[in-house]
Amino acid sequence: YLTGPLGSLFEAVGVIRQGSGAVHRINEALSWPPEREGEVVPPQEPSRESRTLLEFQDVRFAYEPGRPVLHDVSFEVPRHGHVAIIGPSGAGKSTVFALIERFYDPDGGRILFDGHDVRRLDRGRYRSLIGLVEQDCPMLYGTLRDNLAYAVPDADPEDLDGVIALSGLSDLVERLPEGLDTPVGERGAALSGGERQRVAIARALLAKPRLLLLDEPASHLDADSEMALRRTLLRLSRECALIVIAHRLTTVRAASSIVVLREGRVTATGTHEHLMGHDAYYRGLVSEWLGHQRARGMSWT
Numbered sequence: 544y545l546t547g548p549l550g551s552l553f554e555a556v557g558v559i560r561q562g563s564g565a566v567h568r569i570n571e572a573l574s575w576p577p578e579r580e581g582e583v584v585p586p587q588e589p590s591r592e593s594r595t596l597l598e599f600q601d602v603r604f605a606y607e608p609g610r611p612v613l614h615d616v617s618f619e620v621p622r623h624g625h626v627a628i629i630g631p632s633g634a635g636k637s638t639v640f641a642l643i644e645r646f647y648d649p650d651g652g653r654i655l656f657d658g659h660d661v662r663r664l665d666r667g668r669y670r671s672l673i674g675l676v677e678q679d680c681p682m683l684y685g686t687l688r689d690n691l692a693y694a695v696p697d698a699d700p701e702d703l704d705g706v707i708a709l710s711g712l713s714d715l716v717e718r719l720p721e722g723l724d725t726p727v728g729e730r731g732a733a734l735s736g737g738e739r740q741r742v743a744i745a746r747a748l749l750a751k752p753r754l755l756l757l758d759e760p761a762s763h764l765d766a767d768s769e770m771a772l773r774r775t776l777l778r779l780s781r782e783c784a785l786i787v788i789a790h791r792l793t794t795v796r797a798a799s800s801i802v803v804l805r806e807g808r809v810t811a812t813g814t815h816e817h818l819m820g821h822d823a824y825y826r827g828l829v830s831e832w833l834g835h836q837r838a839r840g841m842s843w844t
């Protein structure tokens with residue numbers, strides 16, 4: 544009779560011990576002093592002097608000691624530039640975004656925003672100037688309007704119209720039975736992948752970022768969505784600087800500069816035309832892509 548209850552009792556004691564350890568660690572974390580904020584507040588408007596908005600200068604970074612992920616990475620993003628980052632899986636593309644967003648700081652080198660080392664910037668203000676469009680474009684259960692405005696609920700209706708036009712959503716809004724007040728379904732199920740991406744772009748633009756980071760979906764977009772994305776990127780670069788982790792050459796060709804990242808190193812930088820003339824790896828990617836497009840019955844211009 545005793546074995547069962549005693550076993551349960553010992554098990555419960557173990558669980559309580561683990562729980563109290565976790566509570567102790569939570570209390571410890573809560574008592575940490577707040578993170579010191581940088582003293583420089585980046586302005587909403589760009590400074591006249593600097594033509595470069597963001598610059599990586601010999602940035603080195605490792606998640607774990609002894610396993611470097613980025614080696615002396617350098618590139619520049621002009622104030623209205625569109626930079627595409629391309630490279631194989633694991634090259635460090637998302638890590639570049641994580642460093643720009645300051646989820647981590649470099650182990651060596653510097654990242655400058657408007658001429659200031661980002662470590663000296665007020666983190667909250669700096670982050671508010673950066674928009675992020677993720678690959679999977681998460682959607683809320685609600686209307687299209689809810690999904691556009693949740694980050695900026697008091698958005699000016701004119702601004703809302705502006706970002707809808709910029710992100711290429713006007714046709715969708717016209718087509719939907721209740722326009723902006725049409726429910727988008729569970730996780731945006733009523734929208735296509737391309738449409739969800741446009742909603743995510745419009746949502747990010749509503750916060751008036753000075754730099755937009757866009758992680759292009761790696762999976763296929765249909766031909767229309769692919770061309771629409773390219774046109775959208777061309778329009779966006781007039782509004783803010785853009786860095787796109789690019790998976791399709793349709794959009795890469797629209798970039799003012801392409802950064803080729805391989806095994807954490809920038810192996811080439813330049814326009815499409817420059818890389819076609821100077822970088823064998825890039826030429827290889829292009830010919831692979833052209834074959835792939837032909838198989839889909841698409842051209843890439």
Ligand code: ATP
Pocket residue numbers: 606607612630631632633634635636637638639
């Ligand atoms: P993909 O195209 O597949 O998304 P990527 O070019 O974006 O790849 P990263 O995600 O930046 O590459 O990863 C670069 C390297 O860093 C990889 O070796 C990855 O395993 C490693 N890595 C990424 N995130 C972490 C992390 N949080 N902790 C440890 N290592 C990580």
